[in-house]
Amino acid sequence: xxxxxxxxxxxxxxxxxxxxxxxxxxxxxxxxxxxxxxxxxxxxxxxxxxxxxxxxxxxxxxxxxxxxxxxxxxxxxxxxxxxxxxxxxxxxxxxxxxxxxxxxxxxxxxxxxxxxxxxxxxxxxxxxxxxxxxxxxxxxxxxxxxxxxxxxxxxxxxxxxxxxxxxxxxxxxxxxxxxxxxxxxxxxxxxxxxxxxxxxxxxxxxxxxxxxxxxxxxxxxxxxxxxxxxxxxxxxxxxxxxxxxxxxxxxxxxxxxxxxxxxxxxxxxxxxxxxxxxxxxxxxxxxxxxxxxxxxxxxxxxxxxxxxxxxxxxxxxxxxxxxxxxxxxxxxxxxxxxxxxxxxxxxxxxxxxxxxxxxxxxxxxxxxxxxxxxxxxxxxxxxxxxxxxxxxxxxxxxxxxxxxxxxxxxxxxxxxxxxxxxxxxxxxxxxxxxxxxxxxxxxxxxxxxxxxxxxxxxxxxxxxxxxxxxxxxxx
Amino acid sequence: xxxxxxxxxxxxxxxxxxxxxxxxxxxxxxxxxxxxxxxxxxxxxxxxxxxxxxxxxxxxxxxxxxxxxxxxxxxxxxxxxxxxxxxxxxxxxxxxxxxxxxxxxxxxxxxxxxxxxxxxxxxxxxxxxxxxxxxxxxxxxxxxxxxxxxxxxxxxxxxxxxxxxxxxxxxxxxxxxxxxxxxxxxxxxxxxxxxxxxxxxxxxxxxxxxxxxxxxxxxxxxxxxxxxxxxxxxxxxxxxxxxxxxxxxxxxxxxxxxxxxxxxxxxxxxxxxxxxxxxxxxxxxxxxxxxxxxxxxxxxxxxxxxxxxxxxxxxxxxxxxxxxxxxxxxxxxxxxxxxxxxxxxxxxxxxxxxxxxxxxxxxxxxxxxxxxxxxxxxxxxxxxxxxxxxxxxxxxxxxxxxxxxxxxxxxxxxxxxxxxxxxxxxxxxxxxxxxxxxxxxxxxxxxxxxxxxxxxxxxxxxxxxxxxxxxxxxx
Numbered sequence: 001x002x003x004x005x006x007x008x009x010x011x012x013x014x015x016x017x018x019x020x021x022x023x024x025x026x027x028x029x030x031x032x033x034x035x036x037x038x039x040x041x042x043x044x045x046x047x048x049x050x051x052x053x054x055x056x057x058x059x060x061x062x063x064x065x066x067x068x069x070x071x072x073x074x075x076x077x078x079x080x081x082x083x084x085x086x087x088x089x090x091x092x093x094x095x096x097x098x099x100x101x102x103x104x105x106x107x108x109x110x111x112x113x114x115x116x117x118x119x120x121x122x123x124x125x126x127x128x129x130x131x132x133x134x135x136x137x138x139x140x141x142x143x144x145x146x147x148x149x150x151x152x153x154x155x156x157x158x159x160x161x162x163x164x165x166x167x168x169x170x171x172x173x174x175x176x177x178x179x180x181x182x183x184x185x186x187x188x189x190x191x192x193x194x195x196x197x198x199x200x201x202x203x204x205x206x207x208x209x210x211x212x213x214x215x216x217x218x219x220x221x222x223x224x225x226x227x228x229x230x231x232x233x234x235x236x237x238x239x240x241x242x243x244x245x246x247x248x249x250x251x252x253x254x255x256x257x258x259x260x261x262x263x264x265x266x267x268x269x270x271x272x273x274x275x276x277x278x279x280x281x282x283x284x285x286x287x288x289x290x291x292x293x294x295x296x297x298x299x300x301x302x303x304x305x306x307x308x309x310x311x312x313x314x315x316x317x318x319x320x321x322x323x324x325x326x327x328x329x330x331x332x333x334x335x336x337x338x339x340x341x342x343x344x345x346x347x348x349x350x351x352x353x354x355x356x357x358x359x360x361x362x363x364x365x366x367x368x369x370x371x372x373x374x375x376x377x378x379x380x381x382x383x384x385x386x387x388x389x390x391x392x393x394x395x396x397x398x399x400x401x402x403x404x405x406x407x408x409x410x411x412x413x414x415x416x417x418x419x420x421x422x423x424x425x426x427x428x429x430x431x432x433x434x435x436x437x438x439x440x441x442x443x444x445x446x447x448x449x450x451x452x453x454x455x456x457x458x459x460x461x462x463x464x465x466x467x468x469x470x471x472x473x474x475x
Numbered sequence: 476x477x478x479x480x481x482x483x484x485x486x487x488x489x490x491x492x493x494x495x496x497x498x499x500x501x502x503x504x505x506x507x508x509x510x511x512x513x514x515x516x517x518x519x520x521x522x523x524x525x526x527x528x529x530x531x532x533x534x535x536x537x538x539x540x541x542x543x544x545x546x547x548x549x550x551x552x553x554x555x556x557x558x559x560x561x562x563x564x565x566x567x568x569x570x571x572x573x574x575x576x577x578x579x580x581x582x583x584x585x586x587x588x589x590x591x592x593x594x595x596x597x598x599x600x601x602x603x604x605x606x607x608x609x610x611x612x613x614x615x616x617x618x619x620x621x622x623x624x625x626x627x628x629x630x631x632x633x634x635x636x637x638x639x640x641x642x643x644x645x646x647x648x649x650x651x652x653x654x655x656x657x658x659x660x661x662x663x664x665x666x667x668x669x670x671x672x673x674x675x676x677x678x679x680x681x682x683x684x685x686x687x688x689x690x691x692x693x694x695x696x697x698x699x700x701x702x703x704x705x706x707x708x709x710x711x712x713x714x715x716x717x718x719x720x721x722x723x724x725x726x727x728x729x730x731x732x733x734x735x736x737x738x739x740x741x742x743x744x745x746x747x748x749x750x751x752x753x754x755x756x757x758x759x760x761x762x763x764x765x766x767x768x769x770x771x772x773x774x775x776x777x778x779x780x781x782x783x784x785x786x787x788x789x790x791x792x793x794x795x796x797x798x799x800x801x802x803x804x805x806x807x808x809x810x811x812x813x814x815x816x817x818x819x820x821x822x823x824x825x826x827x828x829x830x831x832x833x834x835x836x837x838x839x840x841x842x843x844x845x846x847x848x849x850x851x852x853x854x855x856x857x858x859x860x861x862x863x864x865x866x867x868x869x870x871x872x873x874x875x876x877x878x879x880x881x882x883x884x885x886x887x888x889x890x891x892x893x894x895x896x897x898x899x900x901x902x903x904x905x906x907x908x909x910x911x912x913x914x915x916x917x918x919x920x921x922x923x924x925x926x927x928x929x930x931x932x933x934x935x936x937x938x939x940x941x942x943x944x945x946x947x948x949x950x
Contacts, residue, residue, distance in 0.1 A: 032597065035554070047542075068522050074632075094575070096575065097570050098574065099583075101570075
């Protein structure tokens with residue numbers, strides 16, 4: 001049977017999750033490997049998801065006062081040394097241009113791994129008075145971090161992202177901005193990607209190089225591992241002092257600004273795949289799905305079928321649905337498999353008998369349910385269903401995750417927890433040594449502080465606990 | 476007077492066009508200079524124009540069957556040597572990454588100056604059967620060409636662009652695509668940028684390195700110089716053979732594909748400035764203007780004025796107009812100058828007396844006319860005016876250009892023509908020597924063939940003419 005042969009092409013999701021992931025991203029033509037090790041080509045189907053992500057985030061950023069801009073790719077190496085922690089964190093991963101225009105450069109140039117330095121340099125040039133604050137700018141760009149082990153979307157030497165950079169007059173305002181943009185990310189992850197996230201502060205070890213504090217949102221993948229889906233950083237005056245970002249305040253005194261930065265990347269596509277996918281392939285939430293509805297004609301050669309399908313397509317387009325009519329020469333079964341693998345949220349099946357009966361079958365990719373709907377007003381039913389699918393996917397992901405959060409009160413408990421594919425909450429004394437021990441013993445890292453929770457003792461050393469941490473294995 | 480002091484900041488457009496350009500791009504905050512020589516920062520106001528350009532082009536590309544994708548920034552240097560003309564053209568301008576991740580790379584990597592090579596490499600991997608043709612993919616990306624002399628938007632080491640890349644089964648189809656995309660560009664330039672363009676084939680000397688034929692669209696700037704606003708290339712089988720882009724044809728035979736490529740870049744923002752700008756600054760066509768209408772309250776502190784302005788703003792937003800209400804603390808005169816400099820197409824002025832009389836004044840940036848319009852239904856009047864401004868700007872630019880196209884039948888005539896700020900049509904025998912002579916004698920280059928026109932003799936050597944060429948000084 002065609003269906004089985006199709007499914008056979010994808011590794012077993014239960015037995016070999018990494019291979020399942022690789023099979024899905026390649027076979028659905030989301031991505032391909034570039035000729036240089038560690039690079040990826042984002043193919044049209046994958047890029048269309050990214051464009052939908054961009055469009056949703058742009059709307060949220062704009063609502064929060066951000067404007068887009070573009071800063072140069074190449075950064076003088078000397079910029080990195082201006083912020084001590086920053087250079088330590090990023091220098092080992094930087095790709096360096098040494099020659100250009102047929103000559104050796106007098107100063108080597110880094111391909112941006114992130115843009116705090118070059119943007120700081122420009123803010124320092126632009127900013128004069130408190131009246132110009134806050135500065136709220138976002139950039140969509142490619143960045144490069146030379147990684148040893150790479151996987152499409154999850155970790156590649158070049159990736160696409162957005163990086164927001166704000167500058168403020170006061171510490172309090174910058175801290176608020178850091179928190180606000182984290183909540184914008186959470187809203188986006190849950191409402192657009194249907195991925196529930198746990199937000200919180202990161203430990204010193206896990207924070208962004210050069211930040212005072214980093215906050216992250218962590219998403220659980222279907223193998224129980226965590227994926228850091230986005231981060232926001234409160235940078236204090238670290239970059240302001242390094243790059244001389246100063247302003248004349250109301251009181252006539254020159255002061256350093258407080259800055260923040262925040263970013264999400266094409267990693268989010270990896271998160272979508274691993275948070276929702278199943279044995280048949282992708283399961284895409286309607287908000288970011290390139291195709292929200294596919295129409296498959298049954299017995300397409302019979303009179304009137306294709307015409308009716310085209311009519312439905314037009315109706316759906318008119319109400320803003322992204323719809324595709326698959327009128328290719330393949331069998332309906334082949335098409336079912338193809339579009340299920342590609343994760344299209346809804347499939348409309350329409351044959352001569354359906355037309356006679358004035359109805360169509362609609363298949364839901366997320367629940368695999370199939371039900372009949374009247375052709376009369378089908379566009380309304382589809383729009384409602386898309387909303388339902390979006391909501392149900394979030395709730396299903398939330399239920400899966402919530403069933404996999406456990407508590408541990410010793411190292412063995414943490415190991416057992418993450419071995420079982422769980423997020424593990426445990427008390428922590430706050431010392432780096434204990435954090436490192438968890439890494440060595442359980443190959444798990446501190447994801448975020450579990451905000452509002454308390455524990456009596458550190459699960460690692462038994463001393464008094466200062467925090468509760470969520471430990472997990474992570475991408 | 477405030478107005479004068481404002482205008483004084485911008486160099487005289489008649490006396491010093493280059494300085495006028497620099498003043499305008501910097502003072503209107505379209506762009507700033509990056510820390511590395513030859514790089515630019517595209518500031519929010521400039522980037523918003525680019526986003527509008529992207530949105531218009533994406534719609535046109537989509538209507539022509541193109542999908543967006545993303546290919547890697549870094550290209551193995553060896554790729555360039557596979558197409559002999561291509562490497563000769565681009566190698567001297569390439570920026571090279573030699574170190575990454577703390578190590579020297581085994582093969583140096585080029586930052587893409589254009590992506591025919593890496594995209595050819597991927598097409599060769601993907602393409603198998605004639606059924607998959609044509610391949611129609613577009614990419615929005617940054618590219619890098621190390622230039623000695625740079626100017627913001629016009630020539631920078633890094634710039635943003637789109638590059639379309641198609642592959643076809645037959646020569647005829649690929650040639651048609653090259654012509655079709657040129658006409659798409661023309662439609663875009665005229666309808667969206669309000670810039671009339673002359674389209675035609677380029678000479679061998681001026682063609683893209685590696686192409687069989689290059690076609691360009693040339694736009695006249697206000698100083699009479701030409702700006703190449705976009706190009707399309709028929710690549711024949713040059714890249715297909717270099718990168719092994721083959722397919723199994725209907726007849727069971729393996730054949731090389733025919734490919735094309737085409738691109739426009741952030742140069743277009745430079746074109747907008749120099750095609751329409753005047754002594755007061757920018758004049759932006761409504762389709763790509765970040766702000767289409769600015770509302771300036773007069774005697775804003777008087778009761779009801781700000782409220783009425785906000786009401787009009789809402790009305791305009793509801794009909795899809797990009798509108799800004801300038802309720803800052805500056806004087807109306809200051810605001811007039813500011814927004815005129817920024818090229819906003821329409822300004823609505825509203826004071827207490829206007830409200831009493833149920834009308835508002837609307838100022839047109841392109842013609843500098845000011846007229847009263849009834850507040851009742853003002854959103855309809857504004858929408859109509861925006862269409863009128865867009866059309867009138869194109870027609871004004873066309874009239875300016877058409878008055879500056881002259882004919883010459885000898886070298887002196889060409890020199891005199893371009894000295895006078897004209898496009899000069901002249902007969903040409905077709906030899907490179909004559910083309911070079913024009914460059915030396917008149918500092919002008921062959922822009923495009925004047926299609927459909929004939930001449931008896933070559934204006935340079937006096938031999939039989941094969942073509943009529945448009946010569947001009949160019950950006």
